[in-house]
Amino acid sequence: xxxxxxxxxxxxxxxxxxxxxxxxxxxxxxxxxxxxxxxxxxxxxxxxxxxxxxxxxxxxxxxxxxxxxxxxxxxxxxxxxxxxxxxxxxxxxxxxxxxxxxxxxxxxxxxxxxxxxxxxxxxxxxxxxxxxxxxxxxxxxxxxxxxxxxxxxxxxxxxxxxxxxxxxxxxxxxxxxxxxxxxxxxxxxxxxxxxxxxxxxxxxxxxxxxxxxxxxxxxxxxxxxxxxxxxxxxxxxxxxxxxxxxxxxxxxxxxxxxxxxxxxxxxxxxxxxxxxxxxxxxxxxxxxxxxxxxxxxxxxxxxxxxxxxxxxxxxxxxxxxxxxxxxxxxxxxxxxxxxxxxxxxxxxxxxxxxxxxxxxxxxxxxxxxxxxxxxxxxxxxxxxxxxxxxx
Amino acid sequence: xxxxxxxxxxxxxxxxxxxxxxxxxxxxxxxxxxxxxxxxxxxxxxxxxxxxxxxxxxxxxxxxxxxxxxxxxxxxxxxxxxxxxxxxxxxxxxxxxxxxxxxxxxxxxxxxxxxxxxxxxxxxxxxxxxxxxxxxxxxxxxxxxxxxxxxxxxxxxxxxxxxxxxxxxxxxxxxxxxxxxxxxxxxxxxxxxxxxxxxxxxxxxxxxxxxxxxxxxxxxxxxxxxxxxxxxxxxxxxxxxxxxxxxxxxxxxxxxxxxxxxxxxxxxxxxxxxxxxxxxxxxxxxxx
Numbered sequence: 001x002x003x004x005x006x007x008x009x010x011x012x013x014x015x016x017x018x019x020x021x022x023x024x025x026x027x028x029x030x031x032x033x034x035x036x037x038x039x040x041x042x043x044x045x046x047x048x049x050x051x052x053x054x055x056x057x058x059x060x061x062x063x064x065x066x067x068x069x070x071x072x073x074x075x076x077x078x079x080x081x082x083x084x085x086x087x088x089x090x091x092x093x094x095x096x097x098x099x100x101x102x103x104x105x106x107x108x109x110x111x112x113x114x115x116x117x118x119x120x121x122x123x124x125x126x127x128x129x130x131x132x133x134x135x136x137x138x139x140x141x142x143x144x145x146x147x148x149x150x151x152x153x154x155x156x157x158x159x160x161x162x163x164x165x166x167x168x169x170x171x172x173x174x175x176x177x178x179x180x181x182x183x184x185x186x187x188x189x190x191x192x193x194x195x196x197x198x199x200x201x202x203x204x205x206x207x208x209x210x211x212x213x214x215x216x217x218x219x220x221x222x223x224x225x226x227x228x229x230x231x232x233x234x235x236x237x238x239x240x241x242x243x244x245x246x247x248x249x250x251x252x253x254x255x256x257x258x259x260x261x262x263x264x265x266x267x268x269x270x271x272x273x274x275x276x277x278x279x280x281x282x283x284x285x286x287x288x289x290x291x292x293x294x295x296x297x298x299x300x301x302x303x304x305x306x307x308x309x310x311x312x313x314x315x316x317x318x319x320x321x322x323x324x325x326x327x328x329x330x331x332x333x334x335x336x337x338x339x340x341x342x343x344x345x346x347x348x349x350x351x352x353x354x355x356x357x358x359x360x361x362x363x364x365x366x367x368x369x370x371x372x373x374x375x376x377x378x379x380x381x382x383x384x385x386x387x388x389x390x391x
Numbered sequence: 392x393x394x395x396x397x398x399x400x401x402x403x404x405x406x407x408x409x410x411x412x413x414x415x416x417x418x419x420x421x422x423x424x425x426x427x428x429x430x431x432x433x434x435x436x437x438x439x440x441x442x443x444x445x446x447x448x449x450x451x452x453x454x455x456x457x458x459x460x461x462x463x464x465x466x467x468x469x470x471x472x473x474x475x476x477x478x479x480x481x482x483x484x485x486x487x488x489x490x491x492x493x494x495x496x497x498x499x500x501x502x503x504x505x506x507x508x509x510x511x512x513x514x515x516x517x518x519x520x521x522x523x524x525x526x527x528x529x530x531x532x533x534x535x536x537x538x539x540x541x542x543x544x545x546x547x548x549x550x551x552x553x554x555x556x557x558x559x560x561x562x563x564x565x566x567x568x569x570x571x572x573x574x575x576x577x578x579x580x581x582x583x584x585x586x587x588x589x590x591x592x593x594x595x596x597x598x599x600x601x602x603x604x605x606x607x608x609x610x611x612x613x614x615x616x617x618x619x620x621x622x623x624x625x626x627x628x629x630x631x632x633x634x635x636x637x638x639x640x641x642x643x644x645x646x647x648x649x650x651x652x653x654x655x656x657x658x659x660x661x662x663x664x665x666x667x668x669x670x671x672x673x674x675x676x677x678x679x
Contacts, residue, residue, distance in 0.1 A: 053572050074578035086573035090591045099587075100577035147577070 002064025002077075002154040003029045004050060004187060010058030011045055011211070019045045020211040022059070027155075030185040032178075033216075034202030036192055038234070038340035042211040043191045044159055050189060051080050051157050064154045074103075079148035080157040084164060085140045087132040087147075093119075094128040097146045118150040121180070138169050145180070155187040162197065174200060195235050199223065207231045209336065229281060229387040230333035232380055238286050238319065238355045239337070240380065242329040245282040247275045256282055256379075259326045259352075263302035266376040269391045275383075280390065281329050283380030286319065289356030291364065292371040300373035306354075311366050318360045322372075323351040333387050429647035450648035464623055465630040466653060469609060472540050472626060476547040477605040481597050484552050488559035488593075489585050493571060503560075506553040514550045515613070521546055522617060538620045546618065547608050555600050562596040563589055598667040606657060627653050 052073030226232035431443030529536025
């Protein structure tokens with residue numbers, strides 16, 4: 001097993017389009033790193049460059065301390081799992097899994113042993129004689145995994161392997177993949193579009209936007225300390241709320257003013273003082289709100305008054321939607337996140353929309369006017385010009 | 392009550408049977424006609440009928456016994472030429488199709504376009520040129536010149552590979568390129584991707600192309616007639632036409648008998664590959 005080093009890697013297609021720019025990622029031996037970002041951000045291109053299916057136009061990629069820029073995919077000792085599984089339809093499950101071993105001219109009994117072991121690990125030993133056509137989606141997914149693990153390669157490269165499964169199965173396979181990884185401890189580079197997958201599976205998550213690496217860190221760090229508006233808005237579901245706020249500093253501390261509401265910032269970064277009298281983008285995660293009746297007053301020290309416009313009761317959580325008469329935050333990053341969801345900037349309308357996650361026991365009705373508590377230590381501050389976090 | 396029930400049935404289903412029956416009659420009649428006439432003792436076409444008054448095996452005897460009519464030699468020649476030409480056709484067409492479908496090279500588009508444009512000219516236009524070409528080849532390489540089976544096979548190949556490559560390429564384009572990539576990562580070379588993945592998956596279309604080419608060549612008369620001079624090298628179509636047809640007379644009984652003998656293996660071939668042929672014709676329309 002081996003580490004993967006991606007050094008100053010860039011990709012320019014022959015037609016001049018730039019897909020990646022100066023990407024640096026070091027994946028340690030045995031680590032599970034997830035590349036996440038909106039469609040067309042270059043994450044799959046990067047994975048394919050590691051696999052050797054795309055040329056590396058700039059920089060250097062090495063696998064297990066060996067530079068692979070000029071090495072053919074078959075000699076890189078990696079295994080790849082494709083989005084559509086790419087099982088060979090004319091071969092049985094057994095032959096699908098044995099294919100790479102046969103090409104390497106391994107002795108027959110060794111191949112047999114390896115295939116059967118892998119099949120056992122994945123619980124597909126009953127299916128070895130079947131053709132891919134006769135398998136369900138989840139079984140095909142397992143066979144695709146089997147084809148990868150049978151070779152015991154330096155690294156696994158996975159390109160949205162769960163995206164063709166239905167929601168329930170995806171959750172199950174997500175857990176199984178995680179389990180498999182802790183069992184095999186093979187270095188894994190995993191591409192996904194689904195930020196929940198990224199958060200739950202990765203040892204570290206790399207967020208990519210327009211071919212540029214935005215941030216790479218553990219899921220928790222990324223969630224708690226996003227480096228810019230894009231990462232903050234892309235990671236987390238429901239997404240972080242953004243609102244323009246004015247900064248006022250006094251001897252007592254910093255006050256944030258948005259619309260008719262004023263809250264005092266606690267543990268605000270020093271740099272925030274430089275924005276005195278200026279507008280910043282304030283980010284509030286849904287869980288930084290709480291119904292004031294249920295709020296722990298020690299943490300949720302601030303309050304704002306709102307009119308509930310929509311109530312979503314999920315059982316375990318309740319989400320409330322409300323609007324403030326403030327011009328919505330429209331930055332390029334937010335536009336891009338919306339576009340990825342098939343929306344455009346016009347859905348923002350003329351008011352700023354908020355979503356708050358509150359205690360499911362709260363007895364609130366739509367249209368009601370309530371006080372909503374805020375935990376000011378969980379606020380995020382961004383520069384409206386650069387989109388970078390103010391720290 | 393009973394009548395309206397029948398009318399309803401007829402409106403719903405019955406008319407389809409009627410139409411089907413018409414087509415079947417239409418298709419079967421000539422076959423039946425040839426079959427019965429091969430046993431009939433008629434002098435010519437004008438006094439022949441579907442069901443003859445008396446039966447005879449004399450036409451078959453003539454074909455199998457007469458030393459002046461090496462019918463089974465012709466039959467063998469026909470099979471040999473058709474089989475080899477169809478086989479090389481499929482083989483070379485598949486290689487060309489793989490290159491056009493999967494590989495990137497300079498002149499790929501131009502090559503594809505040339506194939507189509509050249510195919511648009513009917514091959515009859517080229518007869519004189521082909522004749523002259525092989526006439527000269529005969530001087531240099533007699534084994535593949537005028538009057539040889541090898542030469543004839545080459546002519547057949549030239550006439551159909553282009554079009555067939557297009558058909559096969561179209562089929563290969565529907566095979567997901569991620570299979571190639573999976574094989575590449577698995578360690579396959581370009582040739583192994585072709586031989587172990589793409590070619591086996593193209594089998595339905597390859598079978599169709601083989602059968603269509605085979606039958607096309609099997610029933611060809613003009614090219615073979617121009618090309619082949621030696622009686623022992625003739626194909627069935629050339630032999631029968633030369634020996635049994637003259638300006639004023641044609642021995643229809645012998646022609647019918649020879650048709651029956653020649654057509655039977657083809658019919659068997661069709662029945663054998665029926666599933667693959669229909670499968671190949673519709674394959675690619677729905678991605679599986």
